[in-house]
Amino acid sequence: MESKTGIVGYGAYIPRLRIKVETIADVWGKDGAAIKAGMKLVEKSLPNIDEDTITIAVHAAHNALHRAGIDPAKIGAIYVGSESHPYAVKPSSTVVAEAIQMSNDYTAADLEFACKAGSAAVQLCMGLVGAGMMEYGLAIGADTAQGAPGDALEYSAAAGGAAFIIGAKKEEMIATIDCTYSFSSDTPDFWRRKLAKYPSHGGRFTGKPAYFRHVESATKGILERTGMKIEDFDYVVFHMPNGKFPSVVAKKFGIPPEKMEAGFVVSKIGNTYSGSSILGLTAVLDIAKPGQKILMTSYGSGAGSDSFVFTVTDAIEKKRNLARTTEEYIKDKVYVPYTTYAKYREKIC
Amino acid sequence: MHKTSVPGVWRRFKNRYQIVGTQCETCKTNFYPPRELCPKCRRGGKISEKKFAGLGKIVTYTRVHAAPAGYEKQVPYAVAIVQLEEGPMLTTQIVDYNTDELKIGQSVRATFRKMYEDGDEGIIHYGTKFTPIRES
Amino acid sequence: MNPIAQYPFEISVEKVLKSSMVADPLTLLDCSPLTDGAAAIILAREDIAKKYTDTPVYLTGSGQASDTLALHDRSSLTGVLAAKIASEKAYKMAGVTAKDIPVAEVHDCFSIAELMAIEDIGFVSKGEGGKFVQDGQTKIGGKVAVNTSGGLKACGHPVGATGIKQAAEIVIQLRGDAGKRQVDGAEIGLTHNVGGSGATCVVNIFRR
Numbered sequence: 001m002e003s004k005t006g007i008v009g010y011g012a013y014i015p016r017l018r019i020k021v022e023t024i025a026d027v028w029g030k031d032g033a034a035i036k037a038g039m040k041l042v043e044k045s046l047p048n049i050d051e052d053t054i055t056i057a058v059h060a061a062h063n064a065l066h067r068a069g070i071d072p073a074k075i076g077a078i079y080v081g082s083e084s085h086p087y088a089v090k091p092s093s094t095v096v097a098e099a100i101q102m103s104n105d106y107t108a109a110d111l112e113f114a115c116k117a118g119s120a121a122v123q124l125c126m127g128l129v130g131a132g133m134m135e136y137g138l139a140i141g142a143d144t145a146q147g148a149p150g151d152a153l154e155y156s157a158a159a160g161g162a163a164f165i166i167g168a169k170k171e172e173m174i175a176t177i178d179c180t181y182s183f184s185s186d187t188p189d190f191w192r193r194k195l196a197k198y199p200s201h202g203g204r205f206t207g208k209p210a211y212f213r214h215v216e217s218a219t220k221g222i223l224e225r226t227g228m229k230i231e232d233f234d235y236v237v238f239h240m241p242n243g244k245f246p247s248v249v250a251k252k253f254g255i256p257p258e259k260m261e262a263g264f265v266v267s268k269i270g271n272t273y274s275g276s277s278i279l280g281l282t283a284v285l286d287i288a289k290p291g292q293k294i295l296m297t298s299y300g301s302g303a304g305s306d307s308f309v310f311t312v313t314d315a316i317e318k319k320r321n322l323a324r325t326t327e328e329y330i331k332d333k334v335y336v337p338y339t340t341y342a343k344y345r346e347k348i349c
Numbered sequence: 350m351h352k353t354s355v356p357g358v359w360r361r362f363k364n365r366y367q368i369v370g371t372q373c374e375t376c377k378t379n380f381y382p383p384r385e386l387c388p389k390c391r392r393g394g395k396i397s398e399k400k401f402a403g404l405g406k407i408v409t410y411t412r413v414h415a416a417p418a419g420y421e422k423q424v425p426y427a428v429a430i431v432q433l434e435e436g437p438m439l440t441t442q443i444v445d446y447n448t449d450e451l452k453i454g455q456s457v458r459a460t461f462r463k464m465y466e467d468g469d470e471g472i473i474h475y476g477t478k479f480t481p482i483r484e485s
Numbered sequence: 486m487n488p489i490a491q492y493p494f495e496i497s498v499e500k501v502l503k504s505s506m507v508a509d510p511l512t513l514l515d516c517s518p519l520t521d522g523a524a525a526i527i528l529a530r531e532d533i534a535k536k537y538t539d540t541p542v543y544l545t546g547s548g549q550a551s552d553t554l555a556l557h558d559r560s561s562l563t564g565v566l567a568a569k570i571a572s573e574k575a576y577k578m579a580g581v582t583a584k585d586i587p588v589a590e591v592h593d594c595f596s597i598a599e600l601m602a603i604e605d606i607g608f609v610s611k612g613e614g615g616k617f618v619q620d621g622q623t624k625i626g627g628k629v630a631v632n633t634s635g636g637l638k639a640c641g642h643p644v645g646a647t648g649i650k651q652a653a654e655i656v657i658q659l660r661g662d663a664g665k666r667q668v669d670g671a672e673i674g675l676t677h678n679v680g681g682s683g684a685t686c687v688v689n690i691f692r693r
Binding site for chain 2: 016048049050051052054055058059062086087095098099101332334343344
Binding site: 408409411412413414415425428430438439440 | 505506507508509510511555556557558562
């Protein structure tokens with residue numbers, strides 16, 4: 001579908017704590033070097049003990065507001081996508097709205113769709129803003145993802161988030177959203193039941209019928225609908241559950257590694273779930289030049305992919321330095337031992 | 350575990366989520382936490398709402414090693430008196446600091462954090478803590 | 486020296502420094518313990534008091550002052566304003582000055598509190614408290630014997646009973662009943678009692 005909307009402000013937030021793959025591997029008697037090579041990631045971000053999806057979302061939203069330079073009271077919708085909302089019942093989105101001083105004239109909801117709830121939030125805002133129902137919409141994806149102790153997910157499940165303010169005024173946009181297309185199906189590759197603390201997954205089933213089918217179909221779909229070719233893009237971001245999966249897709253589409261590199265945040269912070277592909281996007285926006293084109297495809301287990309085409313505009317140059325960059329967050333880090341991680345993440349009581 | 354009254358907390362969301370205090374328009378003194386009466390001007394004072402930028406400096410600090418209930422997992426954690434650029438002083442936790450940044454005169458900025466939880470079933474309290482301003 | 490103290494034994498500086506950290510730089514032994522205890526004094530008009538005792542002790546000065554409870558709202562973090570005001574009131578009422586006091590019980594809930602107390606009530610000027618104590622001037626035989634009972638940290642801090650316990654120690658001293666810890670010839674004594682981290686302070690002055 002074509003769109004009249006664009007991004008007027010974006011913001012990232014990544015907590016400061018990191019744990020290395022080796023540190024986790026040592027606890028479980030696994031070969032850290034082999035896991036690093038297999039998953040193509042070296043460490044993951046962790047929330048501090050007083051951080052959660054809501055606090056991460058607030059920081060990302062503040063950064064988006066700094067760049068957009070708009071009055072938060074003009075935001076008519078806020079959607080926070082996450083699989084780790086602090087409350088089972090009670091919206092994260094209203095806390096964020098209050099914290100960033102939005103008015104009370106807004107619609108809000110929390111979204112959950114595994115790792116793609118953030119990109120779905122962007123689409124909702126595109127619809128509302130594009131239809132002229134409001135001036136701006138705020139879409140956030142944030143997570144403090146958990147993997148069960150000893151599970152393969154424990155090496156990658158990370159914390160972080162990104163926020164986007166969607167608007168319809170051309171002169172305010174730092175990137176236009178030229179098209180979005182989604183591909184979804186009922187595919188149970190990963191889930192968490194109501195009272196379960198940690199998610200379950202289908203092991204190898206998370207690959208071919210799940211991640212690869214949806215990411216590839218959505219990407220193919222958007223290329224067909226826009227008539228664009230991979231060569232038309234300067235940057236490509238795929239959802240990053242680990243370092244390996246997106247590289248496999250890139251190879252299939254013939255995407256050279258240099259187009260993937262800028263948004264490839266997974267190797268340094270892990271999989272931030274609802275924040276994953278969109279943090280890849282913020283990392284690209286931090287360096288992209290006016291006129292450049294970005295292809296992003298998210299993936300959420302269960303399963304679905306949202307694909308987007310963005311064109312960077314001239315306004316990016318003066319707006320990108322108005323808040324901390326994704327790279328700055330990635331570099332500002334402190335390593336913690338497994339014991340601290342276990343204590344903070346309530347793996348021990 | 351200390352449980353707070355939900356309406357009582359709700360009334361202070363504005364003051365806790367951002368640093369919103371008050372100002373006496375008569376003598377221009379800023380207050381945080383907000384005061385409804387100016388201790389200097391008394392009846393002659395006119396109180397209005399005032400939002401502070403959230404930037405300040407550490408006046409004094411300590412690291413707490415013996416924590417009250419609900420803070421056990423954070424030990425040792427830093428508590429400081431911070432003076433805001435606009436004048437008022439407040440008591441706050443300092444988070445995400447490097448050891449050499451916990452010092453008198455350190456520039457700090459407000460950061461939105463979880464303050465505490467009323468157990469597993471109660472509400473989660475959010476508010477403002479402070480973190481060192483770090484050049485990156 | 487005080488047989489009814491909670492810690493009736495010597496505690497070395499090294500032991501204090503080695504005890505576990507509570508809120509740095511204060512260690513466990515820098516903090517007063519939790520104490521069970523009680524204290525009582527009988528107050529009466531002079532003519533009535535003389536019917537019951539040949540050695541009454543007179544309360545000659547009393548001052549009370551308060552301040553904000555929040556430390557961040559105080560005018561100073563290195564002193565307790567309420568203590569300064571309360572002591573000035575008490576000295577005025579008693580017609581004495583800080584120099585006239587040979588024995589005092591001060592509210593040393595933490596090590597730093599004793600230093601601030603002796604500065605606030607004027608035994609030494611601001612910033613000199615540490616050196617004064619280090620030089621032994623607050624020991625028995627020094628310029629002013631401070632906390633001969635052991636104070637809050639050694640004798641104990643039975644919170645509500647602490648102020649009266651301080652008065653009782655001064656009465657014992659002024660009557661010459663303090664045995665090994667007696668301050669020779671003490672005729673005037675002072676108590677300094679604090680609540681709410683200095684939000685309120687009472688200073689009393691007694692005379693033999």
